[in-house]
Amino acid sequence: MSEDRIVDALTVLTAGPTPYGQELATAERLAGWGTSRWPDLAWRVDRLPATAEMPRSANLVVTAGRDVTAGHNVTAGCGDAPELLICSHLDTSLTGEPGFDEPITGVSGPTGGLRRSAGPAGDALVDGFGLGVARAAAATALVGFVAAAEALRAADRPHRLTLLLAATGTHRYHLSQPPETPARVVRQQPGGVARHLDRYPPPAAAVLAKSSPPGVLTAEPGALYLRVRLTGRFHPVLARERAVPPGGLITHLGVVIEALEAFRRRHLAARADPTAAVGAEVGIGAVRAGQPAKPDLLPGRLDLHLYLVTVPGDDPSRIRDEVQAAVTAATAGTPLAECPVSVDGQLVHPAAATAPDAPIARHACDAWTAAYGEQAPPVLGWTGSTDGVVLRGRGVPTVRLGPPGRGADPADPRRDRYALADLRMFAGIYADIAVRHTGTIDSAGYRMA
Structure with missing residues (x-):
């Protein structure tokens, strides 16, 4: 699990702004880079319907699979292998556009590109704009996904893996809604994850990659x-x-x-x-x-x-x-x-939860224990809401976990810092979950083959 891979993915992700509803350029940039580097995987840019709020919006979907009975790599129809979706998002909470961001941040001027540095203890850090929401987790998920696909293909093991870097993952209030008539409660128009679930069959389980508190989240508020x-x-x-x-x-x-x-x-x-x-x-x-x-x-x-x-x-x-x-x-x-x-x-x-004893929850907790040498601590009173509730609302058992941040850059609060060792650790955890998820299906759920 190479730190260089993570830095390379972050470099591509941070090469341009990715505001809400304008993810197409970043999705195309990532797809071109990924296709040239890992041609055995299927890289696809799925455009979302254009609206005034989302004029150039797109998901990036990467698929990996192998049907041993067919004897070759495929992207669908992988026998009985249950599909695992590893999901993060492309857009950033701040936009990188000073006209929108400055009233929130109080800071003007360019944010600068990705940087590597050394922390107080000499550990290698990376910092940049939008890493917290959610470029660090997205890059880590991508690297973990590739590592799992490589390992499963080398083992000639049946598998179906999908990486979804979704559009419109951050919350945004569309000021054209609700209508001017009073006393209305309306739903947000579907985002990238919902559009993906509308277009393709639901996966057997999902892992949501976002920076999180220590532990495995099986429930999220609305x-x-x-x-x-x-x-x-x-x-x-x-x-x-x-x-x-x-x-x-x-x-x-x-x-x-x-x-x-x-x-x-x-x-x-x-x-x-x-x-x-x-x-x-x-x-x-x-x-x-x-x-x-x-x-x-x-x-x-x-x-x-x-x-x-x-x-x-x-x-x-x-x-x-x-x-x-x-x-x-x-x-x-x-x-x-x-x-x-x-x-x-x-x-x-609305709020939604996955049963703590669901197979995907057990796989995530086991992968955490293998990485850290101890059980994942319980998460209580969590107030962060993400696309995990969208997946659970569609009946997909989902867990959320991700790399911890090291805080904002003291010189520019728009830039988030991460330790490369933490990113490498979580790329390994995502890959481990994917490998544990594969296997045969029985009445008790999924088990290792």
Whole structure:
């Protein structure tokens, strides 16, 4: 398991920006590089339907298989070999475009390319833009996938492996949704993983490669976007005391924020469970009002955008109603009382789980133990939601695990650092899971042949 392979894959991944909905160039670059290096594998770029939010979106799909009865490499129809999907994603949480990123990061200028360096203990590090979400894990998954395919082919063992580096893996709130009509909860349009599952038969099991806490995640929470809107009347700043509300909506923003923070405290307290695998969380991620080009006008609309991590049993419509009731009650008796409150929501996906004793979970835990020499620690209260819930929602047993990061670059928080030894370790773990997954099928599930 070569560190050079991982660095090479990262170099190709980081050669250009890969914002949400514009993954095509990176998918084509990776496919060309991979085809020239590993021609025995099938490299395919699957374009997604173009939309305004996703004009050049694509998945990269790599397949490996061998049907011993046929005596040659194939990419489908590999006898009874159960398909394993190893999945990560191409797009990055930040885009690499300063116009979008700077209001979030507070940093401008270019991010620079991939760098290798030495850590405080002399260990080899690699750092770059988008490694945390999710280029480091994607490169590691690719290298582990190739290693498993090589080992299984050399052993003449039947196998079906698919690597999916998916489009639109990070959460994004489409501002054209929900519609302007109030009290709506709508679903996000299908992303790259959902499109793949729509196009091809579901795999027997899946491994989600993303940076994670130590351990094997068999459960993940869901995700809900909420938009809280207060409506007043626009008014010139020069006559602000005659505005509705007096002084303008932004003057009273603190009342709304405190109402939402009080809701958060109640919401989390009602879901507190120290034994649960997943946990809840709520945060205000954006506030929007007015136009920077016309600051002489007080805006007549104030929007606050929330990200809410859901746990099993959460009802998005009920949560939306609770938020609306909380803000309405908090603004009663204040200058905001004359400003109607509406709350709209977009459910990205609900929470979902895989049984801890499912075969893929056992394979992942066994591979972890083989790599680290001890059992994987339990993961409790995890609040990160990914495509694992999409796979589980389609009936695919799924585990998530990935390399730990070493934090952000102190000189540029947009750049993430990883130890090459950790990336090599997880490439080996992914390969080990794939090898353990292959074999015959019996009534108890999958076992090693």
